[in-house]
Amino acid sequence: MLHLILGGAASPNLQQESASLWVLGGAALQRCGNCFFLNAALAAEVAAVALILVTAACTRNPGPPALKPTGSGAALVESSGGKQIGPTGMVLAQPLAVQVNDEQGTAVTGALVEFSGPAGVTFDPSSGLTDSSGQLSTNVALGGMAGRYQLIARTLTKAQKPVELKIDEIALGYQQQLGYQLDNKYCARCHNPESSAERVSNYDNLEVKPHPFTEGDTLNKMSDADLIAIISHGGPALNKSALMPPYGYTLSKTEIEALIAYIRLISDPPYHAAGMVYAQK
Amino acid sequence: MKNTLASLWQTLFGHPVRAFGTVSLLLLISMAIAPAKNHFSEWRHYQKQYLKLIASRGEAVTLQRHFHEHDGIQQIWLPQLAVVDRCTTCHVGLKEASLEDVGTQPFRRHPVIPHTLDQYGCVMCHRGQGPATTVEEAHSSTLAWEQPILPARYVQSSCGQCHRAPLPGTPQLNLGRNLLARYGCVHCHTIKLPDGAAIKPTDDPPSLSHIADKTTREWVYAWLKDPQAYAVTATMPNFKLSDPDARDISAFLIANSAPVAGDTAPVTKDAKAPDPAAGASLYGESFCASCHAVQNAAGNVVGGDVGPELTRVGTKVKPEWLRAWLRNPRVYDPGTAMPHYRFNDPQLSLLTAFLGNKTDSDLLANVHLDPATPEQIAHGKLLVTEYGCASCHQISGIKKPDNFAPELTRIGSKPLTQIIFLPGMTHAISDYIAAKIRQPRSFGAALKMPQFTLAPAQIDALTTALLALTDRANDLPMALTVPAKPPSNYQPAGKAGQLMADLACFSCHTINGRGGDMAPDLTWEGSSVQRPWLQAFLKNPGTLRPALIRRMPKFNLSDDDAKELTDYIMTVYQTPAFDRDAMPASGYQSAEVEQGRQLFYSKYACQSCHIVDTKADKGYVGPTLTQVGSRLNAAWIYHWLKDPQTLRPGTIEPNRNMTDEDARALTAFLMTQKGSSKQEAKK
Numbered sequence: 032m033l034h035l036i037l038g039g040a041a042s043p044n045l046q047q048e049s050a051s052l053w054v055l056g057g058a059a060l061q062r063c064g065n066c067f068f069l070n071a072a073l074a075a076e077v078a079a080v081a082l083i084l085v086t087a088a089c090t091r092n093p094g095p096p097a098l099k100p101t102g103s104g105a106a107l108v109e110s111s112g113g114k115q116i117g118p119t120g121m122v123l124a125q126p127l128a129v130q131v132n133d134e135q136g137t138a139v140t141g142a143l144v145e146f147s148g149p150a151g152v153t154f155d156p157s158s159g160l161t162d163s164s165g166q167l168s169t170n171v172a173l174g175g176m177a178g179r180y181q182l183i184a185r186t187l188t189k190a191q192k193p194v195e196l197k198i199d200e201i202a203l204g205y206q207q208q209l210g211y212q213l214d215n216k217y218c219a220r221c222h223n224p225e226s227s228a229e230r231v232s233n234y235d236n237l238e239v240k241p242h243p244f245t246e247g248d249t250l251n252k253m254s255d256a257d258l259i260a261i262i263s264h265g266g267p268a269l270n271k272s273a274l275m276p277p278y279g280y281t282l283s284k285t286e287i288e289a290l291i292a293y294i295r296l297i298s299d300p301p302y303h304a305a306g307m308v309y310a311q312k
Numbered sequence: 313m314k315n316t317l318a319s320l321w322q323t324l325f326g327h328p329v330r331a332f333g334t335v336s337l338l339l340l341i342s343m344a345i346a347p348a349k350n351h352f353s354e355w356r357h358y359q360k361q362y363l364k365l366i367a368s369r370g371e372a373v374t375l376q377r378h379f380h381e382h383d384g385i386q387q388i389w390l391p392q393l394a395v396v397d398r399c400t401t402c403h404v405g406l407k408e409a410s411l412e413d414v415g416t417q418p419f420r421r422h423p424v425i426p427h428t429l430d431q432y433g434c435v436m437c438h439r440g441q442g443p444a445t446t447v448e449e450a451h452s453s454t455l456a457w458e459q460p461i462l463p464a465r466y467v468q469s470s471c472g473q474c475h476r477a478p479l480p481g482t483p484q485l486n487l488g489r490n491l492l493a494r495y496g497c498v499h500c501h502t503i504k505l506p507d508g509a510a511i512k513p514t515d516d517p518p519s520l521s522h523i524a525d526k527t528t529r530e531w532v533y534a535w536l537k538d539p540q541a542y543a544v545t546a547t548m549p550n551f552k553l554s555d556p557d558a559r560d561i562s563a564f565l566i567a568n569s570a571p572v573a574g575d576t577a578p579v580t581k582d583a584k585a586p587d588p589a590a591g592a593s594l595y596g597e598s599f600c601a602s603c604h605a606v607q608n609a610a611g612n613v614v615g616g617d618v619g620p621e622l623t624r625v626g627t628k629v630k631p632e633w634l635r636a637w638l639r640n641p642r643v644y645d646p647g648t649a650m651p652h653y654r655f656n657d658p659q660l661s662l663l664t665a666f667l668g669n670k671t672d673s674d675l676l677a678n679v680h681l682d683p684a685t686p687e688q689i690a691h692g693k694l695l696v697t698e699y700g701c702a703s704c705h706q707i708s709g710i711k712k713p714d715n716f717a718p719e720l721t722r723i724g725s726k727p728l729t730q731i732i733f734l735p736g737m738t739h740a741i742s743d744y745i746a747a748k749i750r751q752p753r754s755f756g757a758a759l760k761m762p763q764f765t766l767a768p769a770q771i772d773a774l775t776t777a778l779l780a781l782t783d784r785a786n787d788l789p790m791a792l793t794v795p796a797k798p799p800s801n802y803q804p805a806g807k808a809g810q811l812m813a814d815l816a817c818f819s820c821h822t823i824n825g826r827g828g829d830m831a832p833d834l835t836w837e838g839s840s841v842q843r844p845w846l847q848a849f850l851k852n853p854g855t856l857r858p859a860l861i862r863r864m865p866k867f868n869l870s871d872d873d874a875k876e877l878t879d880y881i882m883t884v885y886q887t888p889a890f891d892r893d894a895m896p897a898s899g900y901q902s903a904e905v906e907q908g909r910q911l912f913y914s915k916y917a918c919q920s921c922h923i924v925d926t927k928a929d930k931g932y933v934g935p936t937l938t939q940v941g942s943r944l945n946a947a948w949i950y951h952w953l954k955d956p957q958t959l960r961p962g963t964i965e966p967n968r969n970m971t972d973e974d975a976r977a978l979t980a981f982l983m984t985q986k987g988s989s990k991q992e993a994k995k
Contacts, residue, residue: 118484120464121769122768170768176415176420176423204423205425208483220933221933230859231859231932233930233932236932274917274919274920275920276920276966278966280966280967281967288424
């Protein structure tokens with residue numbers, strides 16, 4: 032038994048080790064079923080072994096050593112990595128970087144920053160000290176559900192007062208992800224004013240400007256039926272510009288719905304479907 | 313203590329009546345255990361919570377009716393898929409579209425996916441234990457059951473069990489599968505697909521049999537020590553070699569190299585050095601950047617990833633080799649993806665000098681190697697065999713090892729009992745795979761698997777692709793899977809076929825299912841374009857899409873070669889869908905042309921994406937149509953307008969469901985666009 036205890040303490044595979052102990056205990060119980068005292072003794076021993084194993088497990092994996100901040104700032108600002116769009120559960124393409132500044136706006140080295148977010152969001156690392164340029168960056172994986180995620184970066188001032196920075200990220204579910212790809216392929220060339228080397232935007236060349244999909248002020252007022260009509264039948268369907276061609280014979284109904292789910296999710300200000308408000312408790 | 317027990321026994325069973333009463337009580341209690349367990353079960357608790365949640369909602373009556381249609385334990389039973397899922401017992405609202413705003417589990421509505429719960433159940437995608445009715449048993453690894461819920465970040469792997477072809481909704485799985493082939497994982501690890509074929513690598517690691525012609529031993533040493541120090545985009549992993557090991561391997565590779573006839577060309581030192589600006593512009597005009605990347609001053613890697621990065625190429629290759637390679641890359645590597653540009657001597661000098669100047673003096677500054685000894689060479693050969701270098705690279709005298717690394721065909725279902733986890737690691741196959749890719753040698757310093765340089769998203773993608781390789785994926789009846797398109801081995805025949813291989817057309821263009829996706833599919837090019845235009849284009853490619861940065865390079869083809877290619881393309885690459893010559897190239901009535909113009913600018917508003925009149929139109933999405941009448945065939949335009957996707961699947965040109973009359977008028981209008989009047993005046 033002593034050997035087992037030691038073996039258990041040294042083995043990395045704690046779960047299986049304690050399991051074999053239980054099996055052993057059970058067999059012993061069966062063999063001397065009517066011997067109450069032995070049973071009690073055995074139970075006590077098993078309990079003791081379990082205790083030793085639990086203590087061993089606790090001492091073997093101490094949590095990450097507590098970070099001792101060597102500086103503290105007065106303000107937190109976002110350096111990069113906010114307002115990203117990524118699939119649910121997955122690491123965002125760009126790391127999230129924040130900067131700690133003091134009252135004069137100069138970067139502070141060695142300030143402790145902690146990241147937190149809604150259920151399911153993971154940070155790697157979830158806290159750390161700012162580097163020589165006052166920055167700390169972390170890889171963010173959003174939760175398993177589509178939607179907007181508000182992440183919080185927190186640091187303490189000299190007076191131990193918390194300073195918070197809120198950062199928004201968007202997670203795409205299956206449907207929105209499909210919409211995102213369709214947007215990239217068919218829509219973004221005209222609807223996204225941003226140009227890149229790989230894809231030059233056609234936005235500026237159009238006489239009637241299309242609505243960027245983030246333009247919530249306009250698009251949130253349009254019903255799903257309106258959006259389906261304009262995508263399927265083109266601009267003239269709603270008395271709008273013929274420069275918007277119809278896609279009803281190119282995209283399937285599922286694809287158009289996916290596109291709308293995507294547009295609704297990235298809209299700024301956020302979109303709230305009509306009739307949903309009463310449900311918010 | 314013995315006395316106490318004895319008196320307790322006396323109190324309970326001392327008298328027959330007391331004994332009867334005690335036994336009855338015990339019996340009653342034991343009989344109540346089962347119903348009590350049922351009553352206090354977790355799933356009842358969740359169902360009660362659900363009823364409370366929906367009671368306050370506007371659509372409560374509908375939701376309650378749905379709930380009471382089937383309360384109690386729920387089960388999805390699919391014998392064909394071996395699915396018995398009771399998840400819906402607690403996850404009650406999965407099908408309720410109106411619960412979209414509910415954020416708390418287990419009551420949230422399931423996001424929209426292409427399948428229904430009743431078709432596939434839950435564990436097919438999420439893993440976990442389907443028949444369980446407690447939270448712990450259903451979601452976590454237990455002793456009897458080692459299949460925890462799959463983390464959401466890997467859920468696309470489940471799609472890959474049945475879907476073998478890339479899906480638009482699973483970008484991570486698609487990326488992971490590409491990386492498996494592109495990063496050369498499958499050189500060492502065999503991955504058999506259910507149809508028996510193995511995944512083929514898509515990278516093309518260079519042969520090392522003639523490496524001394526190309527580079528120096530110092531560079532080989534530096535590269536072996538840290539490939540990413542030479543090129544940040546290098547896919548070669550770091551084997552963490554010690555200095556003596558890297559010294560010996562470089563000694564062996566150089567000593568083992570045999571020269572190739574004609575793969576070096578003398579570089580004459582001209583009196584005046586070639587103009588660097590002219591070299592840069594030749595590099596640009598030849599669209600080298602479509603395939604090769606260069607890291608700019610800001611540290612960004614700009615350019616394509618078909619060929620190797622060229623940021624420090626001058627430190628790597630010998631100028632004599634580079635000149636010969638640029639003259640004809642097929643001498644050194646007959647299978648290279650690099651086209652044979654027919655550069656003339658001044659052009660070769662320009663490019664050789666331009667690329668030779670891309671150096672980094674830091675790279676080899678600290679590499680000082682003494683001449684190799686025979687012992688070092690012999691030891692190097694041993695190391696090359698041990699590390700399995702020949703799994704990826706061709707090395708003369710060393711056989712490619714079979715099954716160098718463990719087969720991964722069923723890695724996604726590997727039993728956890730066969731895995732040694734690191735301390736503190738979650739006992740789940742997904743965490744094991746990810747950790748193994750992230751840092752292979754953390755599982756043992758003596759392991760041979762090298763360290764790859766991968767971004768977090770790439771590690772997740774690879775893990776996803778590997779998790780898809782489950783027992784189920786291998787054992788599903790073929791009828792239940794969605795197979796991938798079989799790979800095409802299409803090879804054009806004859807002299808034109810040789811020319812196309814020499815020009816590496818397939819590096820960018822796809823024809824009959826084989827080739828790259830950088831440039832348009834040419835399967836039906838012969839039906840699409842007019843012969844004179846094609847021949848002129850091959851000689852001197854013009855600009856069709858002004859906004860594109862990757863365009864067809866000029867290969868400096870001779871007239872004969874251009875004619876040969878044109879003949880072949882015009883004859884062979886024709887669609888059976890229509891007769892190319894069914895409509896005339898000119899002679900359309902002016903009324904019809906005018907009607908077409910009206911349709912072009914008003915009804916169909918084609919000018920949003922295309923340009924016909926360079927002064928008025930600004931559409932930069934599609935190709936410029938100013939000369940479309942001398943470029944495309946009338947019948948192609950007509951059928952393209954009617955249904956573009958059948959002629960080129962996946963094109964973004966929308967199908968307008970055009971009437972025959974409209975399509976004919978637009979064709980007439982477009983066929984009159986023969987080019988600008990200035991150019992015609994020149995002729």
